[in-house]
Amino acid sequence: MNIVKGIASPGKFLVQADALQDLAIHGKAYGAAAYLICDQFIVERVRTKALSGFSNEQQGELVVFGGQCSDREIDKHVQAARAFDYVVGIGGGKTLDTAKATAHLLGKPVLIVPTLASTDAPCTAISVIYNDDDTFNRYLFLSRNPDLVLADTRILAEQPARFFAAGVGDGLATYFEARACFAAQRDNLILGTDGKMLKPTLIGFAIAQTCYETIRKYAAQATYAVQNNVITAALENTIEATIYMSAVGAESGGCAAAHAIHNGMTLVHDLHGAQHGEKVVFGLFTQLVMEAAPVEEIEEVVAIAIAVGLPLTLEDLGLKSFLEQEWRKVAEAACDKNDTIHNMPFTVTPELVYDAIVATDALLRSLKKQKLNAVH
Known part of the structure; x- marks a missing residue:
């Protein structure tokens, strides 16, 4: 059997204060006409900081993201962006996924300016497609990663602390999911030319390890920078x-399991107000329980989560009451044949996932109580 391994990343990744004002300079390499999709809250800032930099030879059209990365929203932008040379996404994860999908379907370059460090959306060749009711639909695998990602630390230092924490939650899962995939030599998330996923590489795993080590060292300290809207070295490191x-x-x-369990959790109405990374970190704890990970390892992740202000228990995430039938559906959805839970190095069943969810919530309630008692 011919095993194909691979790594993928954006063409360029820049970390810079006030990068937004240099957007037009970077855009020249991709054409004269830019179609910008951005979140409502940053429209005026983009208009004054970014569009003002476009010369007479350049054109920029600014449109507001509709709020959901759905087939309907993507199609709207595909129709509107046909005459432009490249697409720019400015905003949160769903905005960026919409911009990437639009560029992919049009075969155009895409530039990304994240306003939140809350998901992996800025750098990946994947768009997470949702239904209009905010339930998970599918992963759309794109032909390439973004051409350029501008991480503007001025903007990212001003993000709400909750969104920053959600990004830490999403990032915490990276190493543990990659560890499971690497141990079993299961698929990564890069689509090969034959339509099959590639296998993980040593460098991909090493980057995942470094992600966890960086978060462990700097995330708690970086939280204070975000809370006070200032840029520090710890914040820059954590953003990276x-x-x-x-x-x-x-x-x-x-x-592996953490993101698949997140996808199942989108079925729970009470959790629709929870951030992607907040649900992913609960999925991570569930994965660690499924693996029977050492309690010291779980406690270390719990300590990081608490330090940055992440919710832990299902109640913290917004669950009003635990209904067994509802959570068995979550477990069923997490075990969809096409989801990543089957990258775990052992057979995973809905019953195993359900039991692990129940045990995880009980464990997190206990660890949270211990932490609170230690403080008082």
Whole structure:
């Protein structure tokens, strides 16, 4: 059997304060006309900081993201962006995934400016497609990673602390999911020319490890920078981990149970207000319980989660009451034949996932209580 391994990453990844104002300069390499999809809250800032930099030879059209990375939203932008040379996404994960999907379907370059360090969306060649009711639909695998990612630390230092913490939660899962994939030599998230996923590489796994080590060292300290809207070295390091290392580590190293359980959790109405990374970190704890990971390892991850302000238990995530039938459906969805839970190095069943979810919530309630008692 011919085993193909691979790594993927954006063409360029830049970490810079006030990078937004240099967007037009970077855009020249991709054409004269830019179609910009951005979140509502940053429209005026983009208009004054970015569009003002476009010369007479350049054109930029600014449109507001509709709120959901759905087939309907993507199709709207595909129709509107046909006459432009390249697409720019400015905003959160769903905005960026929409911009990437639009560029992919049009065969055009895409430039990314994340306003949140909360998901892997800025750097990956994957768009997560949702239904209009915010339930998970599918992964759309794209022909290439973004051509350029501009991580503007000025913008990212101003993000709400909750979103920053969610990015840490998503990044925390990267190493543990890649570890499971690498141990079993299961698939990563790079689509090969034959339509099959590639296998994880040593460098992909090493980046995933470095992501975890960086978060462990710097994330708690970086939280204070975000809370006060200032740029520090710890924040820059954590941004590199949560935006670049997390994405490249996940895409090239592979995902496993944590993200699959997140996908199942999108079925729970009470959790629709929870962030992607907040649900992923619960999925991570569930994966660690399924693996019977050493308690010291679990406690270390719990300590990081608490330090950055992540919710731990299902109640923390917004669950009002635990209904067995509902959570058995979550477990069933997590075990969909096409999801990444089957990258685990052992056979996973819905019953195993359900039992692990129940045990994980009980464990996290206990660890949280111990932490609170220690403080008082």
